[in-house]
Amino acid sequence: MSSALVGVGASPAGAASWSPKTPPMTTPWTSQVPVDKPLPEYPRPQLTRSDWANLNGIWDFAVTGRDAGQPSSWPEQIRVPFVAESALSGIQRRITENDKLWYKRTFTVPTNWNGRRTVLNFGASDWQTTVWVNGTQVGAHKGGYDSFSYDITPQLNGGTNTIVVSVYDPTQTGGQAVGKQRINDVRPHSGGGIFYTAASGIWQTVWLEPVAAAHITRLDMTPSLGDSTLRVKVQAASASGRTTRVTVSSGGAVVGSATGPVGSTVSVPVPNTRLWTPDDPFLYDVRAELLDGTAVTDSVGSYTGMRSIAIAKVDNVLRPVLNGTFVFQTGTLDQGYWPDGIYTAPTDAALKSDLQAHKDLGFNMVRKHIKVEPQRWFYWADKLGLLVWQDMPAMDTGKSPSAAARTQWEAEFHAIIDQHRSSPSLVMWVDQNEGWGQYDQARIANEVKAYDPTRLVDNMSGVNCCGSVDGGNGDVVDNHIYVGPGNTAPTATRAAVLGEFGGLGYKVPGHEWFPGGGFSYEDQPSIAALNNRFTGLIDGIRIGQLPAGLSASVYTEITDVENEANGLLTYDRQVVKVDTARVRAANQALINASKNPAPPVTLPTGGYTSLRVTTPGYTNKYLRHQDSLAFTEVVDGNSGALLKNDATWKIVPGLANGNCYSFESRNYPGEYLRHRDFRVRREANDGSALYRADATWCAVAGSGGVRLTSANLPGSYLRHINSEVWLATPGGGHDWDNPATFTEDTTWAVEAPWAP
Numbered sequence: 001m002s003s004a005l006v007g008v009g010a011s012p013a014g015a016a017s018w019s020p021k022t023p024p025m026t027t028p029w030t031s032q033v034p035v036d037k038p039l040p041e042y043p044r045p046q047l048t049r050s051d052w053a054n055l056n057g058i059w060d061f062a063v064t065g066r067d068a069g070q071p072s073s074w075p076e077q078i079r080v081p082f083v084a085e086s087a088l089s090g091i092q093r094r095i096t097e098n099d100k101l102w103y104k105r106t107f108t109v110p111t112n113w114n115g116r117r118t119v120l121n122f123g124a125s126d127w128q129t130t131v132w133v134n135g136t137q138v139g140a141h142k143g144g145y146d147s148f149s150y151d152i153t154p155q156l157n158g159g160t161n162t163i164v165v166s167v168y169d170p171t172q173t174g175g176q177a178v179g180k181q182r183i184n185d186v187r188p189h190s191g192g193g194i195f196y197t198a199a200s201g202i203w204q205t206v207w208l209e210p211v212a213a214a215h216i217t218r219l220d221m222t223p224s225l226g227d228s229t230l231r232v233k234v235q236a237a238s239a240s241g242r243t244t245r246v247t248v249s250s251g252g253a254v255v256g257s258a259t260g261p262v263g264s265t266v267s268v269p270v271p272n273t274r275l276w277t278p279d280d281p282f283l284y285d286v287r288a289e290l291l292d293g294t295a296v297t298d299s300v301g302s303y304t305g306m307r308s309i310a311i312a313k314v315d316n317v318l319r320p321v322l323n324g325t326f327v328f329q330t331g332t333l334d335q336g337y338w339p340d341g342i343y344t345a346p347t348d349a350a351l352k353s354d355l356q357a358h359k360d361l362g363f364n365m366v367r368k369h370i371k372v373e374p375q376r377w378f379y380w381a382d383k384l385g386l387l388v389w390q391d392m393p394a395m396d397t398g399k400s401p402s403a404a405a406r407t408q409w410e411a412e413f414h415a416i417i418d419q420h421r422s423s424p425s426l427v428m429w430v431d432q433n434e435g436w437g438q439y440d441q442a443r444i445a446n447e448v449k450a451y452d453p454t455r456l457v458d459n460m461s462g463v464n465c466c467g468s469v470d471g472g473n474g475d476v477v478d479n480h481i482y483v484g485p486g487n488t489a490p491t492a493t494r495a496a497v498l499g500e501f502g503g504l505g506y507k508v509p510g511h512e513w514f515p516g517g518g519f520s521y522e523d524q525p526s527i528a529a530l531n532n533r534f535t536g537l538i539d540g541i542r543i544g545q546l547p548a549g550l551s552a553s554v555y556t557e558i559t560d561v562e563n564e565a566n567g568l569l570t571y572d573r574q575v576v577k578v579d580t581a582r583v584r585a586a587n588q589a590l591i592n593a594s595k596n597p598a599p600p601v602t603l604p605t606g607g608y609t610s611l612r613v614t615t616p617g618y619t620n621k622y623l624r625h626q627d628s629l630a631f632t633e634v635v636d637g638n639s640g641a642l643l644k645n646d647a648t649w650k651i652v653p654g655l656a657n658g659n660c661y662s663f664e665s666r667n668y669p670g671e672y673l674r675h676r677d678f679r680v681r682r683e684a685n686d687g688s689a690l691y692r693a694d695a696t697w698c699a700v701a702g703s704g705g706v707r708l709t710s711a712n713l714p715g716s717y718l719r720h721i722n723s724e725v726w727l728a729t730p731g732g733g734h735d736w737d738n739p740a741t742f743t744e745d746t747t748w749a750v751e752a753p754w755a756p
Contacts, residue, residue, distance in 0.1 A: 018058050018077045023087035024188045024513055025339035025572040029350040033088055038079060041348045043123050043205040044147075045379040046422055047219060048301040051113065055163075055206040056080050060104040061091065066168055070132075071102055078103065080206055081123070083199040085186045086342040094186050095200040097170035103202065104164045109156060109210075116210035118156060121149040123204025123374050125167055126343075127176055132164040142408060144169075144177060145372040145393055146415035147204070169200035172396040175405035177412055179370035179393035180335065188514035192563045196335070199343035204374050214239040215298045216290055221422040222454050223306040225275070225323065229256075229267040230304055234288050236262045242297075247287045248304070250274075255284070262290070275323050276305030276424045278364040281385030283424075305382055305424025309456055311475045311495055315600070317659065318495045319551045320456060320475070322387070322427070328594035329387055329552035330538070330587050331365030332358065332568065333500060336373055337561045339513060339571050343371070350573070352380045354558060357569060359384055360580055362587030367499070367554045370394055370433060372416050381425035388423070389458070389554070391430040392416065395437030406439060410447075417452050428456040430499075434466040434480065441471030449474070461499035464689075482521040482556070485541050487693045487711040489657035490549040497552040498545075502537060503566040506530045506577055511560075511570035518565030521556070531579050532731050534568075538586040540715025542593050547600055548698045548711065549659045601699040601706055603661050605651050608753035610635070611663075613720060614705045615744040622647040623673075623725060623748065625665060625682035630673060630725035635754055642667075644754035649673065654696035655685070660711050662695050666755050673697075673718075675710060675727040678734065680718060702747035717746035 023030060034040075036057040042048055060074035063084075082089035084101055095101065109118055122129065126144030130137065133155035141148040155161075170176075171183045182195040220233040234244040239262045247257040248268050260266035274282045283303045290298035312321045319326040334354060338345055345351035351374070358366050365387040368377075372393065381388050392413045395401050401409065413431075420426055429452065431444050438460070445459035459471035462480035470477070476497045479488040484501030505520020506527065512518055524530040534555075541553055560567035568578050603609075611623040613632055621632040624647040635647050645667040654660035655672070663673040671684045674695035685691055696711035697718060708718040710727055719728035719736065726736035728746065 018079070018090055020079065020090050021087040021092035023340035025511070027338060027340055027346060027350060027573050029346040029353075030088070030340045032349075033079075033346045035079070038088075038346075039081065039205055039344075039348060041376060043121075043207060044375055046302045046375065047216070049209055049211070051110075051210050053107070053110065053208040055105065055107065055208060057105075062102040063093075063095070064100050064102065066098050066100050068100060070164060070166070074102070074104055081202050081204050082341050082344050083126070083203045084201050085197055085199060086340065086344070088341045088344070088346060092186055094183065095169065095198065096183055097173040099200075101167040101169070101201045102164065103167075104162065106160050106162050107208070108160055109208075113210035117151055117153045117213060117215070119149050119209050119211055120152045120163070121147065121205075121207050121209065122202065123147050123206070124372075125165075125202045125204070126199055127169040127174065128167065129202075130166045134161055142176070143412045143415065146412055147375075147419055165202065167201045169198070171198045171200070175395060175399075175402055177393040177395055177409055180337075188517075188562075190514060190517045190563070193519075194564060196337055196562050197342055203343045212290075212298045214242060214290060214292070216244075216288055216300050218418070219286070219288055219300070219302050219422060220418075221286065221302070221304045223304065223308060223424070224267070225273065225306065225308045227267070228270050228273045230270050230284075230286075230306070231265050231267050232258075232286070232288070233265045234262055234290075236290055236298070239290060243291045245289045245291060247289075249285045249287070259291075270306060273306050276307040276385075277322065278327075278385040278387060281305065281383060281425075283382060302422075303382070304422065307424050309427040309454070311456065315597070317549045318490045318493070320427075320495050326551070326594055327364070328546060328591055329365040329497075330541075330555075330590050331363045331367055331387070331389070331552070332555045333369045333557040334358075334366045335369050335557065335559075335561045336371045336377075337571075348376060351377055352384075353573060355380050355384050355386055357558060357576070358386055360584065361568065361578070362584030362591075364587075364591060365389065365552065365554075366558075367391065367430070369557075372420075375419070378420055378423040378425060382423055386425055387427045388425045389428045389430050390416075390420065390426055391433060391461070394433055397436045399437060401437050401439060409437075410444070413448070414451060417448070421452055421454070426455065428458055428475070430458040430461050430478075431474075432460050432468070434462040435460070435468030438469055441469055442473050443471075445471050445474040458497070458499070476552075481712070483537070485537060485545055485550075485553060485714050487548075487656050487696065488545075488550055489654075489659065490551070495551045496549050497554075498541075498550060499554050500556050501553060502534070502555040503557075504530055504533055504537075505566045507565045508570050508575050508577060511572055511575050512565070513560070513562045513571050517563050518560065519563060520566035527577060530577060531582055534578055535582055535586040536715050536729075536731060538583075538590055540709070540713075542586075542590040543700050544698045544709035544711070544714035546590065546593055547597070547659070547700070548657055598701065601701050603651050603699055603706065603750060605653055605661070608648050608650050608666060608756060610647050610751045610754050611649065612705075612749040612751045613745075614702075614747045614749050615720075615741055618720075621720075621723075622751075622754070623649075623720070625668075625673075628681050628683065630680040630682065632720040632723050632725065639754070641755070648753040648755040654698070654711060655692035656689070656696040657698070657711050660696050660698040661708075662697070666753070675713075678727045678736065680725040680727060702743070705747040705749040707746050708748065718748070719746045721745055
């Protein structure tokens with residue numbers, strides 16, 4: 001991935017006086033961004049060429065009205081590829097739907113490129129981008145998250161060439177995909193909630209490359225583990241009738257090669273396949289060549305990971321399987337925002353660092369939320385070994401998108417799929433989120449699955465939330481539950497995942513975007529409390545939700561973002577709030593439990609039973625209801641018929657999750673044991689989702705009996721204390737959470753019913 005940086009032209013006049021603005025917070029990389037040529041790394045790791053020229057750096061800049069033509073003067077300079085709202089751009093100004101951004105710079109083509117075509121590439125620019133070279137328009141693009149390029153050879157003059165770029169970005173006022181961007185003050189301020197500063201204009205690397213007239217444009221690579229081959233479709237321009245040769249190697253040694261026509265799929269043998277997994281993210285090198293007869297006319301480098309992803313029954317529960325094996329996917333919500341660069345990480349090391357933080361904390365998955373990162377982000381996910389759920393950025397909330405907006409959104413989604421379909425880390429497309437700009441959920445999920453059948457599809461993340469409509473299809477059913485983890489049950493056709501939960505907050509003084517303005521879903525009083533609560537949630541998933549059928553969970557979130565203070569790291573990435581070793585151990589225990597599951601704890605359904613206390617000194621007491629509340633009381637052969645009936649329960653499949661259980665009163669049919677305000681009681685089923693969840697209990701092994709954990713509050717248990725029955729949480733602050741004899745008090749022996 002060498003870079004030919006010579007001959008691209010001097011910086012604009014006045015660049016020597018350019019300086020960045022002061023960001024609201026500095027990351028460890030803020031000061032490491034070079035004035036010229038920031039982000040110098042090769043931007044397209046799965047389609048590499050040795051010759052290229054990076055155009056990042058200082059460009060002339062102007063802002064006009066949205067309908068204005070090219071400006072006659074360029075009063076400012078901007079550092080590309082940082083957005084105008086960011087401090088690292090040197091502009092740091094609010095951009096509205098009434099503005100148009102203009103960029104200009106010069107370049108010369110290196111002499112050793114003579115005889116080849118010159119292509120101008122944009123990693124991404126938000127949103128409507130028009131490009132001129134030497135006064136001639138060479139193209140126009142709509143989309144904020146997909147790359148685009150133009151062959152500018154006809155416009156080159158043999159000397160100093162001028163590029164002019166205009167970008168119009170109406171953000172949420174325009175109807176297009178915007179994710180979490182909103183037009184706000186770029187300086188820290190109160191409010192904002194879960195939406196953040198807009199990111200307008202060029203935000204990924206701009207670069208030139210020389211190519212042959214007939215050249216490779218894309219590699220679509222699909223591992224086929226069944227026959228140990230890599231299936232590769234080489235796409236090329238001006239290459240009709242040409243053939244391609246694809247070679248896979250490892251450590252410099254060729255492991256397989258195959259030849260076929262351009263545009264067809266060739267199967268390259270990969271014998272003794274080394275599989276890609278989060279524990280062993282092994283990557284093979286790939287070389288694709290374009291042949292004219294036997295002559296090589298173009299050659300590109302790439303890489304691949306051999307892995308499969310699917311949905312399959314595991315112990316009669318539908319689960320996602322990686323390489324045919326179920327492994328619980330534990331990850332975080334990753335927004336991809338930076339206090340200095342907003343949408344653009346300050347350096348490649350910074351881009352890598354958030355993914356490395358996931359690995360350090362023991363996560364094996366990341367959900368990239370409502371944003372699509374540069375291709376180098378996917379490279380680091382591939383190389384480090386993280387499973388990626390990729391969201392399609394949403395349109396604005398609370399609106400029904402127009403026909404034109406829908407057409408544009410779907411076209412951009414297809415372009416994003418095409419650009420990232422060969423990344424081994426990417427295992428699931430998340431189409432829509434919490435109903436934001438929702439429409440045609442089922443149709444879109446089917447189309448995405450047809451367009452990329454090699455990955456899982458989530459038709460709607462948060463189907464239980466915020467007015468969202470579940471398309472009913474796709475590979476997973478995905479709930480959002482705060483703080484949770486709550487109850488998500490698999491179905492006959494979809495695995496169960498928890499697309500968002502957590503949101504535990506702790507504000508670190510000196511590391512707040514707007515001091516005092518941060519919010520979370522549940523504030524923690526101390527770092528110790530944060531560690532206890534977080535690891536308790538992960539342990540609760542392992543103990544209760546994993547056996548009940550949950551296959552993946554996404555914690556909100558990896559870092560604070562502006563006024564969201566619920567990150568495991570601060571927004572400036574200067575402080576890791578949690579105990580890294582402890583969190584890693586909790587995640588590893590969860591992953592290991594999915595790989596080596598304990599035998600499931602099963603209870604007999606359809607018949608009556610009585611639940612006996614196992615706490616020493618109280619083993620003659622049983623769970624009974626009295627005046628609708630749950631108590632424990634001594635029951636023996638001399639007890640009256642009413643007490644025996646009150647102490648008898650019918651075990652049925654869980655009302656909210658068939659892998660768990662509900663307990664129906666013997667003498668009050670249709671009334672079940674449920675928790676409400678922590679007190680456990682017998683109440684009639686009102687048909688609500690909350691009731692069904694409150695009345696569902698998941699069985700966990702206990703010494704001498706079974707422990708019953710709440711389906712919607714995993715890690716909290718059915719407990720007797722002072723003859724009363726409560727929903728109790730280890731480490732909780734209520735009287736009924738008293739740690740004394742906690743395990744014994746939450747363990748119940750399943751006995752023959754007192755009232756058959």
